[in-house]
Amino acid sequence: MSFDLLIVGVGGQGTILASRIIGEACIIEKRHVISAETHGMAQRGGSVENHVRIDGTMGPLIPIGGADMILSLEPLETVRYIHYLKNDGLVISNNVRIVPQKSRVLYPPVEKIIRSKVSKPEQAVICNANAIARKAGNELSSNIVLIGIASRYLPLKEESLIECIKRVVPSKATDVNLKAFDLGRRWKIS
Amino acid sequence: MKKEEIIIKKFLMGNEAIAQGCLEAGIDFATGYPGTPSSEIITSLSISNERNVYVEWSVNEKVALENAIGAAWCGLRSICVMKHVGLNVAADPFMSLAYTGVKGGFVIIVTDDPFPHSSQNEQDSRRYAHAAKIPCLDPATPQEAKDMVKYAFELSEKYEIPVMLRPTTRICHARSDIEVEKFQIEDLKPTNQRFVKIPKEKRVGRFFKDRDRWVLVPSNAKILHRELQIKQKKIIEDLNGTPFNKRVKNIKETKIAVVSGGVASCYVKELIPNDIPFFKIGTYPVDIDRLGEFTKNYEKILVIEELDPILEEIVKMSTCSTVLGKYTGDVPFYGELNQNIVYDILIKNGITPVVKYDLKKPVEGLPARPPILCAGCPHRSILYLIEKIFKNGIYTSDIGCYTLSPFSVDTCLCMGASITIGSGISHCDKRDVVATIGDSTFMHTGIPGLINAVYNNANILIVILDNRTTAMTGHQPTAGTGQNIQGESKELSLEKICQACGADFVETVDPFDINLSKKILERAKKEKGVRVIIARHPCYMIERKQNVEKAYYEIDVKRCTKCGDCLDYGCPAIELYDIKPIINDLCTGCGVCSDLCRNGAIRRIK
Ligand code: SF4
Ligand code: SF4
Numbered sequence: 169m170s171f172d173l174l175i176v177g178v179g180g181q182g183t184i185l186a187s188r189i190i191g192e193a194c195i196i197e198k199r200h201v202i203s204a205e206t207h208g209m210a211q212r213g214g215s216v217e218n219h220v221r222i223d224g225t226m227g228p229l230i231p232i233g234g235a236d237m238i239l240s241l242e243p244l245e246t247v248r249y250i251h252y253l254k255n256d257g258l259v260i261s262n263n264v265r266i267v268p269q270k271s272r273v274l275y276p277p278v279e280k281i282i283r284s285k286v287s288k289p290e291q292a293v294i295c296n297a298n299a300i301a302r303k304a305g306n307e308l309s310s311n312i313v314l315i316g317i318a319s320r321y322l323p324l325k326e327e328s329l330i331e332c333i334k335r336v337v338p339s340k341a342t343d344v345n346l347k348a349f350d351l352g353r354r355w356k357i358s
Numbered sequence: 359m360k361k362e363e364i365i366i367k368k369f370l371m372g373n374e375a376i377a378q379g380c381l382e383a384g385i386d387f388a389t390g391y392p393g394t395p396s397s398e399i400i401t402s403l404s405i406s407n408e409r410n411v412y413v414e415w416s417v418n419e420k421v422a423l424e425n426a427i428g429a430a431w432c433g434l435r436s437i438c439v440m441k442h443v444g445l446n447v448a449a450d451p452f453m454s455l456a457y458t459g460v461k462g463g464f465v466i467i468v469t470d471d472p473f474p475h476s477s478q479n480e481q482d483s484r485r486y487a488h489a490a491k492i493p494c495l496d497p498a499t500p501q502e503a504k505d506m507v508k509y510a511f512e513l514s515e516k517y518e519i520p521v522m523l524r525p526t527t528r529i530c531h532a533r534s535d536i537e538v539e540k541f542q543i544e545d546l547k548p549t550n551q552r553f554v555k556i557p558k559e560k561r562v563g564r565f566f567k568d569r570d571r572w573v574l575v576p577s578n579a580k581i582l583h584r585e586l587q588i589k590q591k592k593i594i595e596d597l598n599g600t601p602f603n604k605r606v607k608n609i610k611e612t613k614i615a616v617v618s619g620g621v622a623s624c625y626v627k628e629l630i631p632n633d634i635p636f637f638k639i640g641t642y643p644v645d646i647d648r649l650g651e652f653t654k655n656y657e658k659i660l661v662i663e664e665l666d667p668i669l670e671e672i673v674k675m676s677t678c679s680t681v682l683g684k685y686t687g688d689v690p691f692y693g694e695l696n697q698n699i700v701y702d703i704l705i706k707n708g709i710t711p712v713v714k715y716d717l718k719k720p721v722e723g724l725p726a727r728p729p730i731l732c733a734g735c736p737h738r739s740i741l742y743l744i745e746k747i748f749k750n751g752i753y754t755s756d757i758g759c760y761t762l763s764p765f766s767v768d769t770c771l772c773m774g775a776s777i778t779i780g781s782g783i784s785h786c787d788k789r790d791v792v793a794t795i796g797d798s799t800f801m802h803t804g805i806p807g808l809i810n811a812v813y814n815n816a817n818i819l820i821v822i823l824d825n826r827t828t829a830m831t832g833h834q835p836t837a838g839t840g841q842n843i844q845g846e847s848k849e850l851s852l853e854k855i856c857q858a859c860g861a862d863f864v865e866t867v868d869p870f871d872i873n874l875s876k877k878i879l880e881r882a883k884k885e886k887g888v889r890v891i892i893a894r895h896p897c898y899m900i901e902r903k904q905n906v907e908k909a910y911y912e913i914d915v916k917r918c919t920k921c922g923d924c925l926d927y928g929c930p931a932i933e934l935y936d937i938k939p940i941i942n943d944l945c946t947g948c949g950v951c952s953d954l955c956r957n958g959a960i961r962r963i964k
Binding site: 178179187188191192194195198199200201202203204205206207208211212213214215224225226227228229231232233234244245247248250251252253254255267268269270271272273274275276281285 | 367368369371394395475476499500528531532533534535621624625627628696697698701713715716717718719720721723724725726727728729730731732759762764830831832925928930933934
């Protein structure tokens with residue numbers, strides 16, 4: 169069985185980079201992996217979803233009600249995809265909002281909805297990943313902060329993830345991103 | 359004897375895996391026109407330095423295909439890459455190519471897009487392959503796509519026939535652990551190692567004249583068609599020997615069996631119990647006799663595939679058993695499949711899936727988040743002005759980022775259709791017609807439309823949105839930029855092309871120069887006939903790489919009257935905070951909002 173991780177966010181937030189780090193970590197550990205990425209149109213600020221199936225050998229899509237974990241860079245997107253979560257799955261979500269343009273529908277009370285959709289409170293980890301990333305040196309590393317938090321639950325070794333961050337991010341951003349990972353990994357879940 | 363196999367893997371996107379397969383097959387020549395989900399194949403080949411390959415972005419798919427045919431007729435291993443709708447443009451050479459056949463291995467890679475993620479329709483390229491009598495390989499995983507492309511070159515050379523590889527979005531844009539090298543250490547002695555590697559030696563192309571073959575006049579076509587038909591049988595035999603068609607089990611006691619292909623076969627495999635007979639089909643034409651030996655054993659055959667019911671029709675031809683699928687309403691005719699849909703299909707037909715998913719429903723009533731033009735996109739300002747100045751106009755548009763615009767887009771059908779549909783409308787409707795078309799799309803199929811508009815006295819304003827790139831598909835260079843995929847090239851002038859096509863009114867403007875843009879649009883409005891405005895400013899994604907100094911803007915709360923004009927402009931860098939607009943850090947400093955604000959509240963700060 170694969171460990172199914174759904175990474176969601178808004179186009180341009182770094183969801184593809186996040187799924188690439190997880191995938192590369194699988195290669196280092198000599199495991200199978202298959203993922204599905206959103207490219208093309210939706211990347212222009214639209215809602216994006218990346219499916220990563222660790223140990224997966226079949227189709228790249230995660231079924232609704234089948235995700236072991238949802239990693240989200242934007243809370244409205246967490247809500248949009250929360251039905252993908254298994255009953256005992258884990259949500260790790262940024263709480264920094266990006267309000268969709270010109271929408272007639274009001275931005276919903278996202279944190280409340282997320283919490284109402286999981287059966288146990290510890291299944292929803294919600295944080296200000298941008299603030300943590302700022303401490304590491306760059307707000308844009310919020311995706312790596314979330315990977316740091318997720319690393320405590322993912323079936324992958326910490327060393328493999330760190331090695332992949334070094335490989336995947338541009339060299340001048342390595343230090344900031346390693347720090348972001350570390351701050352995420354050590355972030356105290358309240 | 360001790361045998362040890364070593365496999366080296368990389369985390370590759372399906373498209374990269376296909377490019378890798380081409381390199382391992384010793385490809386020499388590659389052409390294509392960008393289009394999601396196919397673009398990364400050509401890009402990967404162009405950045406690989408593992409083999410000396412000629413790579414080009416051609417101006418359209420027909421041109422791309424014919425260039426690659428030239429190479430294949432010279433004996434080179436060649437590919438041509440396009441998205442499904444691109445094959446419509448290339449259909450002319452495609453439909454006759456199997457008659458002449460090829461010399462060097464030739465693979466046409468056409469990517470289909472079920473649930474059109476980034477396309478205007480859900481056509482099925484397997485239909486085209488069938489119509490053109492070209493064998494078609496339909497991969498179920500990225501690894502299989504790579505294995506198939508290598509085999510495709512062999513098949514192509516063996517029967518001197520072009521071969522189609524037809525991956526779908528979920529193969530092209532899936533990423534997986536892909537074998538890039540495989541070798542055996544026999545007796546652990548290095549001398550006995552067998553490597554799979556990218557061959558370095560280059561083929562030399564040479565065209566051999568053969569009028570009976572390369573000149574498709576009726577007398578030759580008659581003979582070549584007969585020969586092509588004779589080849590088909592042998593090709594089917596060859597395809598039978600591949601690992602791409604798998605009969606998982608042939609249990610006779612059950613009443614129902616499943617047939618599937620492409621990525622759908624993965625969903626089926628993940629869900630069906632071991633005791634249900636299952637046939638996965640990966641190659642076309644299908645051996646109907648062999649399929650019949652399988653299907654005849656069961657009362658019902660459930661066919662699960664994406665796009666057109668092609669396998670379903672073939673299964674029907676193979677058997678008198680009941681065939682369940684799209685025609686019976688068991689499988690949806692449109693959209694893409696996934697495990698949840700396949701799960702329900704299986705349950706409905708009395709098969710209990712081996713995996714269960716928790717029942718969940720999406721949260722309803724959420725604000726949508728459709729894709730939009732970037733902050734600082736040069737298309738936004740000119741499209742905004744067109745709608746202001748040509749208030750009651752008809753706006754025919756085309757394929758590119760600008761289709762995402764809330765302004766000045768009334769139509770979008772296919773590449774190049776803005777000018778032609780607009781011309782047609784101008785002969786019927788008295789209102790102003792403004793056609794908008796990107797620079798790459800204009801080069802692709804816009805030019806004949808312009809010539810025709812001038813020739814037949816259309817009354818139309820054509821605005822070429824020249825953002826110096828093919829933005830939507832990942833910023834490939836165009837013929838107007840002085841760059842091709844290999845580096846520097848001749849820069850073609852859009853102005854001169856338009857003049858040469860007969861347009862007398864040809865003006866160029868920077869769309870960020872609001873006052874001048876308005877003036878030129880107003881002037882164009884007063885005139886009749888075919889008028890062309892070239893709105894030229896690089897796409898922000900290109901400009902930001904050129905290290906131009908960035909400006910910063912701010913909204914002065916004291917001057918802002920909350921009129922909302924800047925919000926109407928729709929730049930994602932302007933958002934409503936409480937009740938006042940503010941500029942967020944997406945701002946690129948284009949300055950357009952500052953010109954639009956009538957209260958002078960938006961000011962440059964740095
Ligand atoms: S990628 Fe370029 S052309 Fe496309 S929306 Fe963004 S700025 Fe505009
Ligand atoms: S200057 Fe104004 S219009 Fe241009 S990117 Fe910034 S906020 Fe948007």
